[in-house]
Amino acid sequence: MRRSVTLRVLTALATGAVGAAVAVGLPSLEASAAAVGTPTGYASMNGGTTGGNGGATVRATTGTQIHQALCSRASSSTPITIEVEGTINHGNTTKVSGDSCNTAADKIELKEISNVTIIGTGGGAVFDQLGIHIRDSSNIIIQNVTVRNVKKSGSPTSNGGDAIGMESTVRNVWVDHVNLEASGGEDAGYDGLFDLKDDVQYVTLSYAYLRNSGRGGLIGSSESDTGNSFITFHHNRYENIDSRTPLLRGGIAHIYNNFYYSLNESGINSRAGARAKVENNYFQNSMNVLGTFYTDAAGYWQASGNILDNVTWSSPDSETNPAGPSMPSNTTVSVPYSYRLDGASCVPDIVRQTAGANTGMRTSNGSCTATNPPTTQPTTPPTTRPTTTPPTTTPTTPPTQPSGTNLSLASGAGADGSSKGSGTSYGNVKDGNIGTYWSPNGTTGSISIKWGSATTVSRINIRPASGSGTIGSYRVLNADTGAVLKTGTGSGVITFAATSLKKVTFEIQSASGTPQIGEFETYAS
Incomplete structure (x- = not known):
């Protein structure tokens, strides 16, 4: 069974009072814009992930205005970039109806749509106690936002307790330079920070800061939900999390150049036939950072180049198969895209410089140096660069x-x-x-x-x-x-x-x- 562990260190996050409802007009229309950069990893495959590039840009300061922007499009696939500034909460987020949208009042709902970018701008964008839900959608980019204190029990509740959740035939999502935060574990009303289930594929989570949660996130909601696959995690910072960084059930995941600090119970949990390529990560002051935990349904991993700094391990039993202490591989995993791999020794420093919202959208150049984002953005899908001979x-x-x-x-x-x-x-x-x-x-x-x-x-x-x-x-x-x-x-x-x-x-x-x-x-x- 899943064990409940109290977070060792709880950084209090001010939830603030739920804001008063804001009178809403149509979001303001700006010149065409684009997401910052292009994704590396599986989000670059399957046609690429370009979000709202090439479409109109609108500005929104309330959740209702975000929904209005989605509903005002000519169709559910018309490209759009929504620049968000300020605090989005239950008090300023209402359901909006239209032929090109399917929204809800208790969450930011990206349902049955495609070609959308949501990006924080100006003084920052905070989704306070309000989750972002992606369902039956494709080609979505979320950048430079904070999502905090989303609850599945207590009040108010949103998105099943997930900060960002995806489910039911979702393809090509890039979540980048975000803060995903809670203020406790399941007993305090919170669930996962980044959950994917029921047929989600071609996703990249990059340069994100995930902290103060009982559960980092999962791929697959049960041992039978194994159709989720092709997920990349790179240059993310996980801090003060009990488990699930992530939990994998089936499918393929590529996990590289992440900094894990204070994983209190377990880390990367590969189960139910999942295969994970785990390379050049830095694990510090943590427990059971890789293995199969809380089940007898085995998962697999190919591990190389990782650094273990004060990592402890449980003894194996019928539901515990830790990879430690030396983390030998028990499978091989190949990835079909090119990427730049930082040495594990510099990962804590480069991730601290680059991961999270409001950090300047900086990235690593693959040589342990932070670089500023490009000044111009493409409006066409990125070209995939396979590591094998190009097809004819x-x-x-x-x-x-x-x-x-x-x-x-x-x-x-x-x-x-x-x-x-x-x-x-x-x-x-x-x-x-x-x-x-x-x-x-x-x-x-x-x-x-x-x-x-x-x-x-x-x-x-x-x-x-x-x-x-x-x-x-x-x-x-x-x-x-x-x-x-x-x-x-x-x-x-x-x-x-x-x-x-x-x-x-x-x-x-x-x-x-x-x-x-x-x-x-x-x-x-």
Whole structure:
């Protein structure tokens, strides 16, 4: 069972009185802006994470104005950057309705939307006792904000007690330079600082400061919720936390260059088949910093280059499998993107200089030196730089219809995707009927075919429905690993090296008009 441990050191955070309701007008419209920098890690994969880049910018000083900004868009996928200043709380956050939003009064709700950036500006942005909830959404950036004292019990409650929570088919989220804080553990009414569950993938948490909580965060809500994957944690500062930094249930996580101080009970808890690449982190004055804890469902790790400074370990038992004292690896994990790795010895210093909100958005240059953010920002998705040989490009003229068995129609085959347009379904791409189709919620998105066991695929056939917009550039991905199998333009038959996988993804990176995929056929040869 999960053990309850009182936080050793509790830094009191002034919650303040809940602010009075503020009269709300439409947020002010500013010139086009963008998030600061681009993500490293899994948020750079699956088409990249650009948030509201290229769209309008509005300013908001209340939670209601944030919701109004979302609801005033032409559609739920129209790009927007929301610059937030001041304290956002229950007193100034109300539900706003509209065709392009689905909001709630007790949290900042990013639900069934895409292409949004929320960034703190000016004197800072504090979400006080009010969590940020991301559900059924994609391409979201949250930067330079503080979220504190979110409760699941007591008063007021918000977001199930999570500072930032994601659930139910969420793709491509970058959370960067934020403070996530509580004032105690579960007994005091708090839950996790950063929780991901029910099909969340391609997320990066970077340069964040997480502190004073019983639970740092989890990936997967139970031992059966193992579909969450491809999460990167780098250059984060965890301080005075009992456990879950993070708790991993299934999936793949990359955890590097983080500074852990005063983990009171356990740290990185890999369970239920999860695989974590843990490298060049610094653990200080902490206990059980890596292993499988509170379960007999084993997890795995590849650990290298980490520094253990005054770390203690429990003895193994039926529900405790600590990796210490030497933390040998019990699996191997490869990541499909490039990144710069600081030496572990400098991690405490570089993370103290860069992590958290209101720190100037500085980052590490990979040589233990803090650098200022770029002065200009891109408005197009970042280019992914795989660590392996770049894939070849498919010609725009498709080959002939493939022969053999369409594996998408096999018993047990399923489908999912990044988003779906109104009236469409993921399953329409595998029903054998070209007249039914899936389309993304916008002009870009991804659609996948998946199986319960490894299946060899070397060819796919993307068959647009009648009236579909023209597909521009695409990528074919091994969704198990994030590896790029093919890039090209157009649709039709696409051939690549035979690959054994459980899920293959067709990612539309550009299109003229809304693409409509009637069938996503898959073949062994």
